Each structure stands twice: as C-alpha cells, then as structure tokens.
Amino acid sequence: xxxxxxxxxxxxxxxxxxxxLHREVERLVAESGVQDGIxxxxxxxxxxxxxxxxxxxxxxxxxxxxxxxxxxxxxSPSRYHHNRTGEDNADAHMKRQVMGREVxxxxxxxxxHLGPWEHIFYYEFDGRRRKRVLVKILGE
Amino acid sequence: xxxxxxxxxxxxxxxxxxxxLHREVERLVAESGVQDGIxxxxxxxxxxxxxxxxxxxxxxxxxxxxxxxxxxxxxSPSRYHHNRTGEDNADAHMKRQVMGREVxxxxxxxxxHLGPWEHIFYYEFDGRRRKRVLVKILGE
Amino acid sequence: xxxxxxxxxxxxxxxxxxxxLHREVERLVAESGVQDGIxxxxxxxxxxxxxxxxxxxxxxxxxxxxxxxxxxxxxSPSRYHHNRTGEDNADAHMKRQVMGREVxxxxxxxxxHLGPWEHIFYYEFDGRRRKRVLVKILGE
Numbered sequence: 148x149x150x151x152x153x154x155x156x157x158x159x160x161x162x163x164x165x166x167x168l169h170r171e172v173e174r175l176v177a178e179s180g181v182q183d184g185i186x187x188x189x190x191x192x193x194x195x196x197x198x199x200x201x202x203x204x205x206x207x208x209x210x211x212x213x214x215x216x217x218x219x220x221x222x223s224p225s226r227y228h229h230n231r232t233g234e235d236n237a238d239a240h241m242k243r244q245v246m247g248r249e250v251x252x253x254x255x256x257x258x259x260h261l262g263p264w265e266h267i268f269y270y271e272f273d274g275r276r277r278k279r280v281l282v283k284i285l286g287e
Numbered sequence: 288x289x290x291x292x293x294x295x296x297x298x299x300x301x302x303x304x305x306x307x308l309h310r311e312v313e314r315l316v317a318e319s320g321v322q323d324g325i326x327x328x329x330x331x332x333x334x335x336x337x338x339x340x341x342x343x344x345x346x347x348x349x350x351x352x353x354x355x356x357x358x359x360x361x362x363s364p365s366r367y368h369h370n371r372t373g374e375d376n377a378d379a380h381m382k383r384q385v386m387g388r389e390v391x392x393x394x395x396x397x398x399x400h401l402g403p404w405e406h407i408f409y410y411e412f413d414g415r416r417r418k419r420v421l422v423k424i425l426g427e
Numbered sequence: 428x429x430x431x432x433x434x435x436x437x438x439x440x441x442x443x444x445x446x447x448l449h450r451e452v453e454r455l456v457a458e459s460g461v462q463d464g465i466x467x468x469x470x471x472x473x474x475x476x477x478x479x480x481x482x483x484x485x486x487x488x489x490x491x492x493x494x495x496x497x498x499x500x501x502x503s504p505s506r507y508h509h510n511r512t513g514e515d516n517a518d519a520h521m522k523r524q525v526m527g528r529e530v531x532x533x534x535x536x537x538x539x540h541l542g543p544w545e546h547i548f549y550y551e552f553d554g555r556r557r558k559r560v561l562v563k564i565l566g567e
Contacts, residue, residue: 191542205368228485253423262331345508393563402471
C-alpha cells in the first residue's frame with residue numbers, strides 16, 4: 148500500500164470565502180504514485196468545509212446567500228449560546244455542517260476519478276487566520 | 288489489495304427522483320471478492336446525491352417537500368445568480384449539498400456492513416439526461 | 428493491510444442527545460496497530476448521525492434549536508407522510524441528513540490525524556432504544 152499525507156495551510160483574509168483546492172489535490176495524487184485508491188480531503192477546523200461542486204461564481208454567491216438564510220451570522224449571545232463563550236462564530240459551525248467536513252474521491256489510473264464538473268473547494272466560514280486542510284491518499 | 292471500479296449510468300426521466308442503488312452495489316461488492324474493506328459510492332454530477340436512508344415512499348415524499356422548502360426551485364435569474372448563466376438548476380446544487388455527494392460503507396465478511404434499515408439511494412435533482420454514479424471498492 | 432471492525436452499542440435515554448465517541452475511536456485506532464490509514468465511523472441507524480465538531484455545550488444546544496427549526500418534530504400524519512406508517516420520527520430522518528451519516532478520519536503515526544478542536548460525536552435523533560455505530564479501520 149502507498150500513502151501520502153499532506154497538510155495544506157490556508158489564510159483567508161475575509162471572514163468567508165470559497166477557495167479551490169483542485170489543482171493542489173491533483174498534484175498530490177500525481178506525487179503519491181497511487182494508481183488505484185482513494186483520497187480523503189478534509190478541513191482540520193470546525194468552522195470550514197471541503198466540498199465538491201461547480202466552479203461558477205454565480206453559484207458561489209448563491210451559496211453565500213442561502214447559507215446565511217439557513218444559519219444567520221449573529222454575534223450576540225442571545226441567538227446562539229455558543230456566542231456566550233466569547234466566540235462570535237456559532238453560525239459558522241452550522242454552515243459547515245450543511246456543506247460537509249470532507250470529501251472522499253476515487254483515484255483510478257493515477258488520477259482523480261471525477262465527473263465533468265466536479266471541482267474540489269475549501270469553504271471558509273470564519274477566516275482571517277491560518278487554517279489547515281488534510282489530504283490523505285491511500286492505494287497502490 | 289483488491290479494487291473494483293465501476294461507473295453506473297442512470298437516466299432519470301423526471302427532473303427529480305430517488306432511485307435505489309442498493310442491489311447493484313451489493314452485486315459489485317460480491318464481484319470484487321473483497322472480504323474486508325470499504326466501498327465509496329458517489330454521484331459524478333453536482334446536481335445529484337448518493338445517500339443512505341429508509342426505503343419508505345412516505346419519507347421520500349417528505350424529503351421532496353422539505354428540500355423544496357430549504358432550497359426552492361426558481362428558474363428566474365433574480366433569486367439565484369447561477370441561473371443567469373442560462374441554467375435553471377441552482378436549487379439542485381443546494382439540495383445536493385444537504386443530502387450529500389457520497390457514502391462510504393464498510394465491507395466485512397464479503398458483504399456490505401450495514402444496519403437493519405440502511406439502504407443506498409441515488410437522488411436526482413436535475414434529471415432528464417444521462418448521469419453517472421461511481422462505485423469504488425478497496426480492501427482485501 | 429491491517430483492519431479492525433467494531434460495532435459500538437449506544438442506548439440514549441432521551442429522544443435526542445449528543446454523545447462523544449472520541450475516546451473510544453482513539454482507543455480502537457491504538458488497538459488496531461494501524462500506523463497509516465483511515466477510520467470510517469458511521470451510524471448504523473437512519474435516525475442518527477456521526478459528525479465532527481466542537482465539544483462545547485452551548486454549541487450543542489444551538490444545534491438542537493437550529494435543527495428543530497430546519498426540520499421540526501411533528502408526530503401527526505399531516506406534515507410528514509412518513510408518520511402515516513405508525514412512526515413519529517420523520518423529522519429525525521431529516522435532521523440526520525443535515526448532520527451526516529459518517530466521518531472518515533485519517534490515521535497518521537498510529538493516531539487520529541485531527542485538527543485542534545475536531546471531536547467525534549454521535550447524534551441521536553430518536554433514542555430510547557439500543558443502536559449501533561460502526562468503526563472500520565484500514566491501513567498498515
């Protein structure tokens with residue numbers, strides 16, 4: 148069995164943003180030498196997501212609006228008890244659950260085995276500080 | 288390590304529908320000869336989900352109503368910016384995030400290791416065309 | 428390849444509760460002897476989730492309130508068709524989709540490879556009976 152383990156550092160200057168991880172994951176799969184296996188890509192922080200969807204800015208705008216409606220930002224301690232701890236990011240912990248922590252992608256013939264529009268993204272819900280994404284590749 | 292890779296083609300005649308993948312995944316696990324491992328089952332398209340839940344038509348109806356409330360269909364370019372690109376399926380990209388892209392299921396003693404009511408489904412949110420699901424089996 | 432397969436039994440006395448699985452998964456990873464691999468942790472029941480987020484009681488309270496708003500409990504057969512079958516737990520099948528069925532976590536140097544605040548939890552949405560979580564470890 149071959150494996151590759153890599154932590155990617157991100158520092159998103161905004162509170163929220165969608166950042167492509169796609170090329171870097173492709174590069175790591177090539178580097179691993181794995182021909183047949185899987186790659187796990189996960190946020191190492193609990194106010195961020197890794198997800199697969201369309202590389203289209205209009206849709207990314209729509210996610211912003213939609214997630215804000217499902218789980219509105221509210222720094223006050225009245226709506227979210229979590230924000231009584233001195234945090235203001237309870238909404239980020241919810242948005243992340245909707246979008247997911249991780250993706251698992253197949254590797255076939257040494258490449259990411261994806262459909263035509265699948266693109267791997269990081270979604271930051273509470274940025275302005277350094278955070279990590281883990282890439283773990285297993286196979287042969 | 289043994290592996291099996293298989294793309295399943297689906298062509299759902301409705302815009303939305305829930306389709307069982309269960310028997311086909313069971314069959315592929317048997318075909319793989321893997322006794323101990325995992326199977327990844329994922330949509331290869333970004334307006335569809337693979338999920339595990341109950342094989343009960345009332346619940347499937349409830350998912351339809353619930354997802355439509357969380358992320359309503361609206362082909363107009365006013366609600367969703369994605370639909371300014373000529374698409375009308377922005378809602379499908381959101382519904383898919385709620386239901387998920389993929390499942391990872393354990394294989395033990397050569398069989399899917401599932402609880403009593405777990406059933407693997409494909410959820411089409413923008414059908415009327417051919418789409419694929421990927422089944423990737425790894426183990427020994 | 429080394430593997431370890433373990434079913435964990437839980438019996439949550441309330442209808443809903445969040446229960447830590449973290450120490451037990453850590454223990455099983457150590458027991459497996461796997462140095463480099465992955466662990467899959469999934470609910471074996473379709474009205475429960477396994478998820479990774481913060482070990483903070485205020486946030487857990489917020490999840491309760493938030494999920495109840497997204498998918499309210501309603502035992503009557505009028506809101507949810509699933510509850511025409513004699514069940515009263517349709518809401519639980521929806522809450523579970525938001526929070527997810529499973530997590531896949533990397534194992535590196537014989538330990539769970541997690542960020543600083545990542546904590547593995549079971550989320551029961553329809554308790555008061557015995558249920559299972561599956562832990563499947565693969566690697567070398």
